[in-house]
Amino acid sequence: MNLKELSQKLGLSPTTVSRALNGYPEVNDVTRDRVLAAAKRHNYRPNTRAIRLATGRAMAVGHIFPVATKNEIMNPIFADFIAGASEIYTQNGYDMLLSIVADGAEESSYRDLKSRGAVDGVIVHAVRAVDARIPALMDIGLPFVAHGRATSMDDSYSWVDVNNRRAFLRAANFLLDLGHLRIGLVNGLENMAFAARRRTGYSDALAARGIQHDPGLMASGEMTEQAGFLAASQMLDRDDPPTAFLAASMLSGMGVRRAIEGRGLRMGRDVSVIIFDDELSYLRNGDDVPIFTATRSSVRDAGRIAAQMLLDLIADPTSAPHHRLLEADLILGQSTGPVPKHV
Amino acid sequence: MNLKELSQKLGLSPTTVSRALNGYPEVNDVTRDRVLAAAKRHNYRPNTRAIRLATGRAMAVGHIFPVATKNEIMNPIFADFIAGASEIYTQNGYDMLLSIVADGAEESSYRDLKSRGAVDGVIVHAVRAVDARIPALMDIGLPFVAHGRATSMDDSYSWVDVNNRRAFLRAANFLLDLGHLRIGLVNGLENMAFAARRRTGYSDALAARGIQHDPGLMASGEMTEQAGFLAASQMLDRDDPPTAFLAASMLSGMGVRRAIEGRGLRMGRDVSVIIFDDELSYLRNGDDVPIFTATRSSVRDAGRIAAQMLLDLIADPTSAPHHRLLEADLILGQSTGPVPKHV
DNA sequence: GGCAAACTTCAAATCGCTTTGGGATCACTG
């Protein structure tokens, strides 16, 4: 069933039917009702391909994920971010186009999407501290929203980000207030913007209390359980092991916990741990009472916000860049406590 | 730059240019080379929207993920499966359309995609033991490949699946051979087809050795660390705790491990564990030596295979359904050993 | 040389919708 057939059945022109369906004012209410009823009865749905060609809009948004060919690690937050964004697209009649491209091929991928007219805008995932994609997209002229901000150029493009620096600053201060002086940092890869900022927050908190910088207490790597375990193990095996940890993710934290418990220590009593909790659906931090004390910010919400921001931007491409800096909550769990006396 | 402009620059008709670019035989080689060179020089890329309208093909594949509104758990294998599928689409000039829909709204979502002409086919994720989506799609007439098979109707549609029954049968037999008699099953939700089959494998292995069915040693739930921990904890606190576990995923296994170690036991010595390892990129089972003994099958490979199967099906919709049953490897890790003497 | 077959190329129709630029029709003024 297409527009032409439907209009013939109704004895109207395609023009009128199209206008009736799309809510244009120049059509009689009686006529409009007839049209809407007929459309519903015949289960008519306008052909997306034709709409796209006619309007010149793709009614689709692209999500391009970089994957380092070397280790091929998909970011675990991916699924939940997407889930949040998807809600918004569905509500607004947009489709979500996904592609996963090798680490440096993103720019050509963007150019391709643009010149093929396959999308109206894109979301930039996993922003690096220095990220070539951002100037590239500005050059290409494809509307975009970044999930995260590069270190520089903060205001010239739209982004949604968590206040990573403050989150880790607060977490570190919380541990310092509990008396912890040696705090291990189990960070993500610090070429990523979010990880770099978290490190800054950590360092600033220590510096403010006059605590000396100790490279042996700062690890940076993939945010896997295994990596978290290894990093924490190394630190715990020092002569002056840390009494607390700041871990970059739920998985890292689980690795840290294993390292602690594997040494016969108890998390929350002998060694404190704070994680960054993205509220991933399949990595919940406990059910009622949080297992880990955590800085928490829902990545699904971030997905929703970024998607909405992008649609707004597409609707009005001339508008100034939008920004949204989310604050992470500091929630108390069972993994932190005062520094043990006997240490 | 569109076809018309390009053809004007070349002094040719759009017809010829189109044919030259698409490799049709009725165009002179000299002309073709001229066209190709000009296309490259002007960075011409045909407009996807126009191609789609003209050819009537969407050149896109849909991935629809069901999300139970209650718990909203995204399946962790999602990201890696998608990554595998994406490779294939990219190679073949297809786009991947993703949407996440509430648990029972899938059918209308399929109908929508079909009548809008937004996709040429879909992948069905997370097949349940009894799954309404499969007959629905057959009714709608949208080509599809299921990742998993429902309990019945095995041959009337295309699927890619792992031999889940045999995987758990082999794993259980391996444990039985090591002398374990009480084996705890920490399964996924058994309304899912894969989990139901794994349970069958487990049960069949025990039955073949004349071991009595013990409901207290069989848990079924979300495949999270927390759920795995709770299930294993309960079993370990029995008067006759299991000496081994079969866990449905890496995350479940991590929970089981925590339950074991939290009781002062050592995994691999006091209690054995075998997991099902989907080879998720961010949940690697160790780097060189596997941590867990595991039945292993790459979900990324499954994504590749399913995607290719779907493209084949789209290319020839009249062909008979395709099937691919993958066998999981049983790989030896550090989490299994003979049943302890003193028990 | 002549005629058919094979090559090349093109004009125009098509896909299914939106949107521009008018035409009717009708009621309301002055």
Add this chain to the structure above:
DNA sequence: CAGTGATCCCAAAGCGATTTGAAGTTTGCC
């Protein structure tokens, strides 16, 4: 009653490709 706006509807021209059917050019062969 002619003139002026509203109001309602339509024909036709896009959007940018593919594809059909046909025309013009070579080539091949007797």
